[in-house]
Amino acid sequence: MKVYQPNELKNVTLIGSAGSGKTTLAESIMFEAGVISRRGEVESKNTVSDYFPIEQEQERSVFSTVLHCEFNNKKINLIDTPGLDDFVGGVISSLAVTESAIMTINSTKGVEVGTQILNRHMSSMNKPMLIAVNQLDQDKANFEKTLDDLKSLYRGKAVIIQYPVNAGTGFNAVVDVLKMKMYQWGAEGGKPQIVDIPADQKDQADELHNILVESAAENDENLMELFFEEGSLNEDQMREGIRKGIIARSLFPIFCVSGKKNMGINRMLEFVGNVAPGPTEVPGMVNIKGEAVVCDPSGKIALFVFKTSVEEHLGEVLYFKLVSGTIKEGVDLINSKRGGKERISQMFAVAGKNRVKLSEMVAGDIGALVKLKETRTNHSLTEKDVEPFPIVKFPAPKYRAAIKAENEAEEEKLGELLNRMHEEDPTIIIEYSKELKQIIVHGNGEFHLNSMKWRLSNIFKIETEFLNPKIPYRETITKAYQADYKHKKQSGGSGQFGEVHMIVEPFHEGMPAPSTYKINGKDYTMNVRGTDEHTLPWGGKLVFVNCIVGGAIDARFHPAIMKGIMEKMEEGPLTGSYARDIRVCIYDGKMHAVDSNEISFKLAGRYAFSEAFKKAGPKIMEPIYNIEVLVPAEYMGDVMSDLQGRRAMIAGMSSESGYEKLSAKVPLAELNKYSTTLSSISSGSATYTMEFDEYAPVPAEEQTKLLKAYEKELEEAE
Ligand SMILES: Nc1nc2c(ncn2[C@@H]2O[C@H](COP(=O)(O)OP(=O)(O)OP(=O)(O)O)[C@@H](O)[C@H]2O)c(=O)[nH]1
Ligand SMILES: [Mg+2]
Structure with missing residues (x-):
């Protein structure tokens, strides 16, 4: 296979809400570029992209799939990604290695929640984007609504390159206001007839052409000047302006297609080849030092593995982007993560499960490697002394299950x-x-x-x-309480003796040092000798205050008392959960000259603590999460009432271009399978994110239930 130079490469991710038609579009692209001679269908389970059994069973993409084709002497590496938010990992890692994306919009639905979520990732990753309004052949295709949605999401940045003449079941033509021609297809799609714009479309086409010229000119001072002087721009000048606009994310060109009928695909590919940015036109991937690595075939070798999959007969296949340098079979590189050497023994260009062997590859290209020892997703392979790339960051997971x-x-x-x-x-x-x-x-x-x-x-x-x-519950207390415990055992020879007096109270940052307490009508005065503050591995603190006067307990026994308390903190007195945020003041006790030892004080500390804890208004605390739900207005009521049944506290609501954003604080215990429920009450159109917020006391009736359940658990264990 030919070795493609950086200026002959385009790396594009196909993104879009679930079912918007990415895989079908990818199939038509592969067909138009001559990779396949017959187009498969998602329903027939024979597309190039959805080749894993699980994808065929579900009729949807689950993994990102790397495809490549040659079109007009350019190699286009296309990554088809899954639209379902569950598989967002594949989207983010693909965006990390491609210079642009094509966002598919289902024209029967317009901008969906899925589009919005992806759009957020796109803008945080600053990715250039083309828009493909798809499925225009569908009965319910509505280009006007889709356009309105796009305008409200992207404002003036979404600019028409094409509009459909007859969206709907008879769809067969688009007007291209960059070329100022009409593209028309026969029933089979494919190669269009390119004809003059008919008279009844002329005014609209002229108007949209002028808007496009102006949008193109806005991205370059020289073009702006030219535009003012000449009143227009020629096609090449427009392309230049559009390219700059795309790179700056100030222009998102709109194309009109039917992936299924293979209409508009060839023209869009042509545009990708001519205008979409390639690896030398945008800053390269940033290494761990924050430097953008230049796409230079003669530079030092640095590649990044963005995906791993296990494939039949081959084992582990690693998909990578060669960010800099040129690699040949047999070269040894260093795995920065593991420190070891890896030999590049077999390299491929891939199109789904079809692979073409490569002997050489140049910076900017994407391919696959097999037979590596210890390299995995997110690892970099480089020449000696070359900085690796940072791992790709993914959104926080929002679903948990025990397995x-x-x-x-x-x-x-x-x-x-x-x-x-x-x-x-x-x-x-x-x-x-x-x-x-x-x-x-x-x-x-x-x-x-x-x-x-x-x-x-x-x-x-x-x-x-x-x-x-x-649920990782926590235990704490709500008021100060006092307890004494005497551990005494006399058995034959030497005995055991330790007595500890303590006060426990809730700890919070910045609280004053202990002084006087009135508990059950009795006054206690503390003389602080020393304070030990422990940050607990499970969150919160244990503060141990030594207020022992007159050497009632030797300093050598203090660590043992502390140990006894800590043991109980690890297995809280209420439900066996971790305890947190407690201050313990040990103010008195007794020793025995012969019988006192560490174990005695450990036990005395433990039992005194447990007793005091149980009377100090003990509380079970549960983790509370901040969730943010994005939902179409029509489902808002259902989502709200479902959340109310989950003990949620609604924290805010706002509108975002046709969608409602709802923020709430919800106990983790109530979020079990939330993503499934949300999906079913919103017909799959809503999504959410969740993030840990704080621990808060569980309601009284919940506490009673949990205490009973723990008692039962203990009984069963006996
Ligand atoms: N009529 C029509 N149907 C289409 C078109 N594109 C896709 N479809 C159908 O829409 C459904 C979803 O298409 P896919 O190509 O799997 O969509 P996708 O975006 O890859 O979906 P995910 O991988 O789940 O995100 C399938 O039933 C396709 O046949 C189109 O242009 N016209
Ligand atoms: Mg798909």
Whole structure:
């Protein structure tokens, strides 16, 4: 295969809401570029892009898929991504390695919540974008509404290059206001007839052409001057202005297509080849030092692995972008993460599962590697002394489930596979929770985790079960209380003796040092000798104040008392959950010259603490999350009432171009399977993000339930 130079390359991600037609569009692109001779269909499970069994079973994309084609002497690397928000990882990692994206909009729906979510990622990643208004052949296609939506989302930046003459079932023509021609197709789509704009379209076409000329001129001072002098720009000048506008994200050109009928695809590809930015036209990927790496074939080799997949007969396949330098088979590179050497033994250009072997590749290109030892997603391979790239950052996961192997003997194997799944898909996060005694899997939604389970079962032949994940409760107290405990044991020879007097109280930052207390009508005065503040690994603090006067307990026993208290903090007196935010003042006690030892004081500390804790207004605390729901106005009422049933506190509402944004604080315990419910009450049109906020006391009736459940658990364990 030919070695493509940076100026012959275009790397483009296909993004768009679920079902907007990316995979179908990719299929037509592959057909138009001559990669395939027959177009497959998502429904017939034979597209180039959706080639994994799980994708065919679900008739939707689950993974990002790298495709390539040659069109007008340019190599276009196209990455088809899944639209469902569950699989957003594939979108973000693809955007990280491509210079631009084509956003597909389903013209029967206009801008969807999925479009909005993707748009947020696009703007935070500052990616240039083309817009493909798709499915214009559908009965319910509505270009005007779609355009209104686009204008309200992107304002004047969304600029028409094409508009459909007859959207709907008879769709077969678009007017192109850059070329000032009409493109017309036969029933099979494909190669259009390019004809003069008919008289009845002329006024509209002229008007839109002028808008396009002005938008193009706005991106360059020279073009602006020319425009003022001449009153117009020629096609090349317009292209130049449009290119600059696209790169600056001040212009998002609108194309009109039907992926399914292969209409408008060829022209859009032509535009991608001529105008969309290539790897030398935008700043290169930024390395860990924050430097943009120049796309230079003679520069030092630096490549970044953005995706790993396990494929039949091949094993692990790593997809990478060569950011700088030229690589040939046999070259040794360094894996910055693992420190070891990796030999590039086999390199491919890929189009779904079809691969073409390469012996050389030049900066700016995207390809696949096999037979590497320890390189995974997010790793960089470089020459010596070359800075690697930072890992791609993904949105926080919002769905959790506990997982276990159906066959207990396979737990270890499951652990290994889960770690591997995380390496392949870093948006799956595995937590071995000592606290909850569960393996918790965090992902982006039920479908995301189900597809993981499917792979465990079908590819790795291990059956697993999802369980409700436990909630990491915390325990604390709400008032000061006092307790004494005497540990005394006399058995044969030497005995055990330790007595501890303490006051426990709720801790909060900035509270004054302990002085006097009145508890049960009795006064206590503290003389502070020393304070130990412990930041707890599970959040919050334990503060240990030594107020012991007159050497009632030797300093050598203090660590043992502390240890006893800490043991109880780790297994709270109410439900066995971690305790937090407590101040303990030890102010008195007794020793025995012979029988006192560490174990005695540890036990005395532990029991005194437990007793005081139980009487100090103990409270179970639960994690509260801030959630932000994005929902079309029509479903707002249902989403609200569902949230109210989840003990949510609504914190705010606002409108965002046709959608409502709702912020709320919701206990984690009420968010189990929320993404599934939200999806079903909004017909899949709403989404949300969640972020830990704070621990707050559970309501009284909830506390009673939890206490009962713990009692039962203890009884069963006995
Ligand atoms: N009539 C018509 N149907 C289309 C068109 N494009 C896609 N479809 C249909 O819309 C459905 C979704 O198409 P896909 O290509 O799978 O959409 P996608 O954007 O890849 O979907 P995800 O991968 O789930 O995000 C399929 O049933 C397609 O046949 C089109 O241009 N016209
Ligand atoms: Mg798809």
